[in-house]
Amino acid sequence: MPPKRQGPLQTVQRETDDIKRQVTTILSYTFFICSALKADEPAPVGNYEQRKMEEERRLRGFEEKLLVLVQDEEEESEEESVEDEEEDDDEEDVVTKTMEQIPESGTATYMVISAFKGEQEGDLTIQMGEVLAILSKNEDGWWLAQDSKGSKGLVPKTYLKVPSRYSDQEEDDEETSEDEELESKRKQSSNWDCVRRAITEIDATDVLSAMGAIPAGFRSSTLSKLLDEGITYRASHYIQPELSQSKLSFKDLFRDPDTGKRTARTSLTLTLWSCKSIPTPGVGVQVLSRHIRLCAFDGTQVLSNIHTIRATCNANNVKTWSFSPRMTGNLPSLLDGDCFLRCNSDAPELGILFELGVTYIRNSTGERGDLSCGWAFLKLFDTNGAPVPHRTYELLVHGGTPYEKDVEVDPSLTRGGTGMFQQMMLSRKLPKLFLKLKSPNVRTRSQLSALPDTLVGSLSSIHLLVLHRQLLADILLMDRATMQNADLICSPLLATFPEIMDQSDLLDALRKSWLEAESNMKRSEKRDLPLLKRTFVRVYMDNIYPLLYSADLPPPRWADEMVENQRARVIFNSSLEPFHTHTPDSPPRHQAFDISQLTYDLLCMAQ
Missing domain, CATH: 2.30.30.40 (SH3 Domains)
Incomplete structure (x- = not known):
């Protein structure tokens, strides 16, 4: 038997056989993983070849970005030494010029x-x-x-x-060298941090979309992210008084001396009726809440607080959302489809942004999140600057985010023939939002004029906000010694009322308690404004203020049914047995006391 040849052709053939065996092993392992994932979460996957090509293009894009960042890193390392020398010279010139501006005086x-x-x-x-x-x-x-x-x-x-930078110049010089060194290190690692985030941080929406669990037009909720960032877009922030530019007076507490009102560019009421043909998430995703978030919007930024209204649907028709058009009895204001909107912005594209969203939880991982099922925008002024008519509107729901254009919520809905009849049938399947703009009546218009210039909220709680606003004006404009006095104000109601603006169940409890108090008042007493204010403070302090700091009331958590039920039980029990009626044998449990529960700091709380 002749010996095997060791030429180049044989070497290439052996390496090719080894690569084929490795590819076969990888494919078998990949098939095993996909089978396991499919068994854990049986989400239907359609258009597999198309999705595969999209994922390949996405990976190639990551690879190209990685190569570009590596090249940028090498170029920055070469230019960094030259830039540091130039920056040092520029900083010395700036410090010299600024020090020359300081008057030669021994004063501060x-x-x-x-x-x-x-x-x-x-x-x-x-x-x-x-x-x-x-x-x-x-x-x-x-x-x-x-x-x-x-x-x-x-x-x-x-x-x-105080220009603290120049007060201790020698100490700052020592700190500057350390800061520059840390800054250079941060610059060196910034590009690689971007690469790590791009590779490791995968948006949950992308994962669900790739699995076919949600329609292609769904996105992560834009307005939910703004609400999670802090209090900037919450009603508790916009209910506070607004300071003037000089910070020495208030901008929105004074009324017109002739009319006794404050006018805003937009002051209206609206009623949400229903949403139709809204796609639902697929298998493996459990919906915890369906809701609409709305706010004033000018096409680029949010101009008001973000108000949330929860929708209800029939189990047999989950694609149709409905809202409660009128609030009666003990229905929560979270379901109130009647809203008011005030905004004093002069933006030409001013309108109302509606974001349809769901809060979900994944069955396999227990991960919670907020999805946007689409958005709609109602412009409030035409091209001539005239307000749009008050009537019923049928708004088409778009996919993507408010900053994306021509994105469909579910592209599969528009697939079909091109004939006129087919297009008419397809238009009936598109997701839509139905609402009605209304002109407020005389009483509601008077109440709206007492509110801040910019605010969105439930129409059922407007009379509570008016009473709070009147108490706020009395204490800040009449009861202070001088307008320049910024000392702490002892007022538990002013200090804590903004908190219940972000807790709708406590606002409902206040509404119910106030309605009971009003029912026991005579007609002449209802026209006595000072008496109404005193009664409102008493009702608030007896029923709501103790609840805010009750150790039995868990902190609010959105779309958590267990927490919502527990809070409802505590609030209901407190209405049956008010806190001031507790016996020494069963005293109420409170959180640790803090001075902020009693004092109102207008410099920190005002806008």
Whole structure:
């Protein structure tokens, strides 16, 4: 038997056979993993070849971005030394110029944080970034200052801040070198952090869409993310008084002396009727809540708080959402389809943004999330600036986010013939939102004029907000010694009322308690405004204030049925046995006391 040849052709053939065996092993292992995943979560997968090609294109895109970032990293490492030297020279020039602006004086120096134009004789006009020497400090908040040109005059202290960077120059020089070193390290690792996030952080919506568990037009909820960022887009923030530009007076508490009202560009009421043909998530995803979030929107940014209304649906027809058009009895305001909207923005594209969303939980992993099932936008003014008519509107629901255009919620709904009859039949399958704009009646219009210039909320709680607003104006405008007095105000109602704006069940409890108190009042007492205010404070302190700090009331959690039921039991039991009626044998349990429960800090709370 002749010996085997060891030529190049034989070597290539052996390597090819080895690669074929490895590919066969990988394919078998991949098939095993896919079978296991399919058994854990049997989500239907359609258009497999198309999805496979899309995933391949996505991976190639990651690879190209990785190569570009590696090249950028090498170029930045070469340019970094040159840039550091130039930045050091620029910083020295800036520090030298800024120090030259400081007047040579033994008095304290302050930096101007906002431009101020002198309004009266003796005032000093200042520009932002200018450094002033303070000659004397008056108790009324107006300080005598001198600028770099030698001009003297009075300026408001709220426009100044201490330039701490130049007060301890030697210590800052030592800290600057350490900060520059840390900054260079952060620059070196920033690109690789982007690569790691792009590879490791996979959006849950992409995973569900790739599995076929949700339609292609679903996205992560945009408005839910804004609500989770803090209080900026919550009603508790917009119910607070708004300060003027000088921070020395209030902008939205004063009314017109002739009419006794405050007018806003948009002040209307609307009723949500229903949503039809809304696609549902597929197998493996359990829906915890169906809801609509709405706010004032100008096409680029949210201009008001985000208000949420929960929808209901029939188990036999989950694609149709409905809302409660009228609030009666003990129905929660979370289901209230009657809303009000006030917005004073002069944006030409001002309108109402509606985001249809669901809160879900994955059966296999227990992961919770918020999905956007589409959005709709109702423009409130036409091209000439005239308000749109108050009537019933049928809005088409778009897919994607409000910043994406021409995205369908479910592309499979529009597949069909191109004939006129086929197009008419397909249009009936498209998801739509039905609502009605209404002009408020005289009483509601008067109540809306007492609210902040920008606010969205439930129409069933508007009378509670009006009473809070009147108490707020009395305490801040009439009961303070001077308008420049910014001391803490002892008012538990003002300190805690914004919290219940973000807890709809407590707002419902206050509404119910107030209706019971009003039913026991005489007609003459209802017209006595000072008496109404005192009664409102008493009802709030007896029924709602203790609940806020009750140790038995769990913190609110959105779309958690167990937590919602537990809170409902505690609130219901408190209505049967008010806190002031507890016996010494069964005292109520409260959280640890904090001074913020009693004091209202207008500088921190005001907008």
